[in-house]
Amino acid sequence: MTSKDRSGVFRDAHSDIETAHDVPDTPQTRAPSYRLAFVDDDFLSRAELRPVRLQLELLKPQMVMDEYGIESTVVLMGGARIPRPEDKASARTQALAELSHYYDEAREFSRLMTLRGIGSARHRNVICTGGGPGVMEAGNRGAADAGGISIGLNIVLPHEQAPNEFITPDLCFNFHYFAIRKMHFLMRANAVCMFPGGFGTLDEMFESLTLIQTERMRRVPFLLFGEDFWRRIINWDALAEAGTISDEDLALFQFVETAAEAVEIIDRWSEANPAPGSTLG
Secondary structure, eight states: OOHHHHHTTSOOHHHHHHHHHTSOOOHHHHSGGGSOGGGOHHHHTSGGGHHHHHHHHHHHHHHHHHHHTBOOEEEEEOOTTOOOGGGGGGOSSHHHHHTTHHHHHHHHHHHHHHHTTTTOSSBOSEEEEOSSSTHHHHHHHHHHHTTOOEEEEEEOOSSOOOOOTTSOGGGEEEESOHHHHHHHHHTTEEEEEEOSOOHHHHHHHHHHHHHHHTTSBOOOOEEEEOHHHHHHHOOHHHHHHHTSSOGGGGGGOEEEOSHHHHHHHHHHHHHHSOOOSOSBO
8 A cells, every 4th residue: 555545544633623623602612622733833832742843854855855856955053243355344243354255166066067967867965055145145156157056954042043035935935943854954965165254163063073083974075165264163184183183084074165166075085985865774
C-alpha cells in the first residue's frame, strides 16, 4: 500500500477542520478542550509539546525540499550587517564599510554556482542561506541573477526581519529552534562557505567544523572568505600549538578571497569526491 492509498483510508484531517468550524456555538464548543489538538496553537505551544515542535520543525522543511527535488546544497553563511557596496557610506562602522566587497563576492559566487545547475532536471548544489540581509541576501540574489532557485532558512528573532526578496518563495522557511535550523543547513550540504560575520556566523562555523572534525558529518569543501578577517579574530595556530586541536584540523578549511577561487576549489573537490548522499546521518 502506498502513502497515497493510506491517505484515503481515514477521513482527511482538512475535512474535519472545516467541519469543526460549522458546529453549533455553545459553551462546550467554545471551550479550549474541544479544539482539535493539531490546530490548537495554545496546546501546541505548551512546554510539554516541545518534542513535537522539534519534530515538526525538522519534518516540514525536509518534506518540502524533498518534494521540490532538492538533492544537495551549497551553504553560504555570513554577516547580516555587511552592506551592499552602494550603501557602504551608511554602514555602522568603517570596518563594516570595508567588508562590503564581500557582498559582491557572495553574489558572484552564488551566481556562478547556480549557473552550473541551470538546465538540469535535478536540483543540485542549490544555494542555501540564512535568508536575511547582508551576505545572506547577496547569496540569494546571485542565484536569482542566474535565473535559478535558492533556499532561505530564516529564524524568528526579537527584532524580526522579513526574508530577503531574492529567496525562491516556495523554499523560504522560518524556524523557532536554532538547532533544527542548523541541521537543515548541513543535511544536504556539498560545500560550506563562510563570509565575515558576528556571533551567529561564528556559531554556525564552529558547529559545522566540529561535526566534520568528529566525523559526525562527511568532509566537504569548507571555505572561509577573507583570510585577513578570519586570522585577526581567531588565532587558529594558537589552538594547534596549545594542543586543543590537532595540526591536521587546520586542513579542514581553506581561506579564499574571490568567488572564482572558491568555485574552482569546489569543482576540483567534486571531481575527486563524488557526493554519496546526505551529509549528516
